[in-house]
Amino acid sequence: METNAHLEDAALIGERQAAARALMSRPLLAQRTHPVEFSLVRAHAEWLVQRFQRVLGYRLTVADDHARLVKRGLVDEVVSPTGRATGVRFTPRTHTYLALALAVLVEGTGPTTARTLAAKVRSAAREAGIDADPARGLGERRAYCAALSHLVGLGVLAETSGTVRAHQADPAADASLTPDTEALRSVAAHLPRAGDTPDSFLADAADPDPESDQAGEVALRRLLAETAVVYREHLSDRQRDRLAAHQWRAAAALGNLLGCDTEIRAEGVALVMPDEAAATPRFPSDDPVGHTALALVRHLSGRLHPGRPATSVPVPDRELTTALEILGGSDAPVRADWARTAGPEIPDPERLSALVLELLTGLGLLTGGPGAWELTAAAARFGADADERVPLIQDNDEDSRTHPTQPRGSGQDETEGGAAPQADPRGDLDRVASVLQAVANEKVSATSGDTGDDRGPRNNSG
Structure with missing residues (x-):
């Protein structure tokens, strides 16, 4: 039987793009919790590492049982609030217990229990000058167990006997836990330095308007990939001009990586993913x-x-x-x-x-x-x-x-x-003609297979 090379290539591309979308939605992908998606990432690791670096400037690390996509350059767009399975956001107390549990678990070498870990967390908190004790009442235990449940959901901590939920309801119930030390060390991708303040840490992590054209195009691709819609009105003058000039090149590069379609309108640009129904949160939904x-x-x-x-x-x-x-x-x-x-x-x-x-x-x-x-x-x-x-x-x-x-x-x-007060101070919609002219020029290179990854003679970007 003859094989169809075109269908084989299409299947290969589809697998790579599905793996890339899985990493974009779950930057820490564990084999324990998502075996199908992780197997795709392992199978196409080399391609994914290269493409994420070239298109978005993201670093991907693939280990034996987990993969970690380290995002950078954006803060509000890529960082969603950590919360419980019910959708309730973590309180500062829960975040404290999450940090303390990670600090203890990354130094561990074997299985533990919820109560043993609680004692180590209390000791670490005392050493750091933090008033935290998981055994001090129901409120403290709930925050502590919420942090552990989050790590279980990430696939970096396994419940081998009993459950964290049972320990939350009854302090005498002692769940047996098995940590994945290497995966736990990948949970926190960007650790602050000793001299960092919250403001300086966030300022160093974000650069929405780089000066160089190459960095500016990468920042635009990140913005398009991480936000539902990019409105021209919300961009700086420099980034608006870059978007108008290179929007089709960005669409081709992101489409090659993620398998998405791009809607380009006068108001802005949006990516439409093929498996949009599986996004979180789902919308529309029947609830x-x-x-x-x-x-x-x-x-x-x-x-x-x-x-x-x-x-x-x-x-x-x-x-x-x-x-x-x-x-x-x-x-x-x-x-x-x-x-x-x-x-x-x-x-x-x-x-x-x-x-x-x-x-x-x-x-x-x-x-x-x-x-x-x-x-x-x-x-x-x-x-x-x-x-x-x-x-x-x-x-x-x-x-x-x-x-x-x-x-x-x-x-x-x-x-x-x-x-009346000017509603469009930069004249975005009055410049639609020039935008459409730029679209016509760039569409030729996009449809000819130029994904925007190679340095071209017309500009100094990639």
């Missing part, structure tokens, strides 16, 4: 929070649609709270439908609203806060369908669209009453 969030996004997109290109549009607080009450409040008909299913827990109306806003702000579909909420342009990709049950909050035009204030990035500078 009450995801259902309400999707309905809210569609309603606001239909009700507040500016009718012209805009990076974002303001959302009146009253419009937002009224819509949340109609869509998921105590009298919402959908609550009865949720109650008839064997689905997840249904949050009370106040908590549901908070979870919906947290989800949408985390996804970048809503920005700001009370009194300054804004719906971003990316929200329109999920549809625009105003819910007629939500009463109109402001005067509407003949198209039934609400225009609370001038949308950001609309390009309009004047109103009937005189000169």
Whole structure:
């Protein structure tokens, strides 16, 4: 039987890109917790090491039982808050126990137990001048066990007998734990130096606007790969010009590495992953929070649609709270439908609203806060369908669209009453013609196979 070389190549490329996406979503990938993804990384380690370094400047280390992708150059974009399985963020106390447990475990050489480890953590805390004792009450033990559960979830600490959860409920329950010392040493990728302060440590880790063209292009690729949408309006002048000139080259390089598509619009650029449904958090989703969030996004997109290109549009607080009450409040008909299913827990109306806003702000579909909420342009990709049950909050035009204030990035500078504050100070949308010309020029090199990794004669970047 003859083999099809084209299909073999396509399968090989698909495996490499799936492995790269797995590392981007889980920078510490353990064989114990993700055996399928780790086997792909091991099989294509050499290619992945080279491509991550050349395209994003990330360092990848592949060991016998784990892989660690060390990201750099971004802080807010790549660092998500550490939290419990329920989604609740770690408290400072839990972070303290996580650091102390890591400090003890990386020096260990064999199996231990939850109670033995707690004693060592207490001793390490005393040596460091920290008031922490896992045996001192339920609150301390919960924080300590949350830290251990996080390490178990990462695959660097195994429960061989009993569970950490059981020890949290009963201090007499002593779970047997087996640490993976090498993987534990990879949990903290960037350790602070002795003279670092929190501000200096974060400042050294981030450089969003490098001076050199080569470093600037790498920074743009990182930004595109790590954020849902990159809006031109939010970039510095130098980075906006680089994006306009090299956006198709960046799209080709990231598409080759991650197997993603790229949407390039006047407002900004977004990557669309082929396995987007497996992303965390999942959106859209069928649980009450995801259902309400999707309905809210569609309603606001239909009700507040500016009718012209805009990076974002303001959302009146009253419009937002009224819509949340109609869509998921105590009298919402959908609550009865949720109650008839064997689905997840249904949050009370106040908590549901908070979870919906947290989800949408985390996804970048809503920005700001009370009194300054804004719906971003990316929200329109999920549809625009105003819910007629939500009463109109402001005067509407003949198209039934609400225009609370001038949308950001609309390009309009004047109103009937005189000169309004300039919504687009850099003239982003007025320069669409030049952007499209740059797109036309760069698209030729992108479609011809230029992934942007080699230094070209037209510029000094890579």
